[in-house]
Amino acid sequence: MNAVEIRGLCxxxxxxxxxxxxxxxxxxxxxxxxxxxxxxxxxxxxxMICGLIPISGGAVRLYGKDYTxxxxxxxxxxxxxxxxxxxxxxxxxxxxxxxxxxxxxxxxEEVVKALKLVRMEGAASNKYKNCSLGMKQRIGIAMALxxxxxxxVLDEPLNGLDADGMRIMREVxxxxxKDGERSIIVSSHLLGELQKVxxxxxxxxxxxxxxxxxxxxxxxDCRVYIALKAEDMACAKRLLSSKYNRVExxxxxxxxxxxxxxxxxxxxxxxxxxxxxxxxxxxxxxLEEYYIDLMKEGR
Numbered sequence: 001m002n003a004v005e006i007r008g009l010c011x012x013x014x015x016x017x018x019x020x021x022x023x024x025x026x027x028x029x030x031x032x033x034x035x036x037x038x039x040x041x042x043x044x045x046x047x048m049i050c051g052l053i054p055i056s057g058g059a060v061r062l063y064g065k066d067y068t069x070x071x072x073x074x075x076x077x078x079x080x081x082x083x084x085x086x087x088x089x090x091x092x093x094x095x096x097x098x099x100x101x102x103x104x105x106x107x108x109e110e111v112v113k114a115l116k117l118v119r120m121e122g123a124a125s126n127k128y129k130n131c132s133l134g135m136k137q138r139i140g141i142a143m144a145l146x147x148x149x150x151x152x153v154l155d156e157p158l159n160g161l162d163a164d165g166m167r168i169m170r171e172v173x174x175x176x177x178k179d180g181e182r183s184i185i186v187s188s189h190l191l192g193e194l195q196k197v198x199x200x201x202x203x204x205x206x207x208x209x210x211x212x213x214x215x216x217x218x219x220x221d222c223r224v225y226i227a228l229k230a231e232d233m234a235c236a237k238r239l240l241s242s243k244y245n246r247v248e249x250x251x252x253x254x255x256x257x258x259x260x261x262x263x264x265x266x267x268x269x270x271x272x273x274x275x276x277x278x279x280x281x282x283x284x285x286x287l288e289e290y291y292i293d294l295m296k297e298g299r
Contacts, residue, residue: 001064002063003027003062003063003151004032005026005064006022006045006049006059006061008021008022008057008058008059009045009055009057010022010056011044011055017207018044019045019056020206021058026151026183026185027183027200028180028181029181031183031186032198032200033187033195033198033201034046034185034187034204035188035203036205037295040204040205042187043155045204046185049062049185050076051073051076063075063151074149075151076152076153077145077151078152078153079137079144080154082136083136086128087128087129088127088128088129089127090124090125090126091123091128091131092124092125094143095115095139098146099146110148114142117142117172117175118142119172120135120138133161134168134169137157137160138172141157141172150181151185152182152183152185152186156189159188159189170197192286195215200215201214203291203294205295211294221290222285223284223285225257225258225285226256227250228255228257228263228279229277233255235275236255236270236275237249240257244260
């Protein structure tokens with residue numbers, strides 16, 4: 001059974017169609033990276049999954065049941081935009097208010113458990129307004145975890161975090177799904193960070209799903225290239241461009257060759273033409289470059 005199955009989902013706002021005939025599948029135990037440009041329909045789709053806005057057409061099923069089923073609704077935890085907290089109250093008091101709002105039994109025990117999972121147990125007495133952005137994001141996830149949901153829907157939880165905050169957030173995601181019973185849908189523009197934890201991906205454009213794939217399928221689909229620096233970069237690029245079909249210079253100043261057989265082949269070719277190589281390596285594109293290339297193909 002999948003955590004989420006969406007078929008033919010549509011959402012219209014007047015004459016504007018924000019989501020168009022979208023299909024989406026989130027397996028049990030997955031961290032599903034939901035990717036797309038601003039205005040592509042990510043947040044709208046997430047809000048429909050959570051029941052925050054009505055659908056215009058299609059079907060949304062959660063754990064095999066219609067998304068409007070009250071029992072399945074109780075299995076969904078949500079953090080979209082920002083957590084609804086009172087700035088002057090402590091983290092603990094905000095969590096307890098949310099627990100009361102959800103009528104959670106053993107509220108204190110559940111709040112302690114949620115705060116521990118997101119590494120915030122030591123900050124329970126802090127006023128919410130004095131917490132850093134990273135701490136506030138984790139508080140939002142802790143609130144989403146109250147009631148022991150099996151599906152978390154998180155909208156841009158990595159925004160504004162420093163390197164340590166991102167590391168902690170990655171650890172939180174992995175801890176949440178480690179028992180295989182929870183799934184996470186997480187949207188983010190920070191694709192390099194998302195690639196470190198996501199097990200599945202969905203890429204959306206203009207309200208339509210362009211591609212869904214597993215992390216293994218992405219890895220297999222990402223092109224391998226050879227990158228180098230030479231004493232005479234202009235000469236090296238001219239020579240390589242005359243021999244290989246795709247040669248380009250990346251942002252770091254390396255020449256990339258995508259269709260060469262081996263680094264030795266390139267070094268030999270340039271040496272024969274009196275162009276010396278200073279540095280050379282084999283690498284492959286990541287999620288960010290894969291996504292950019294995919295978007296270019298659709299333009």
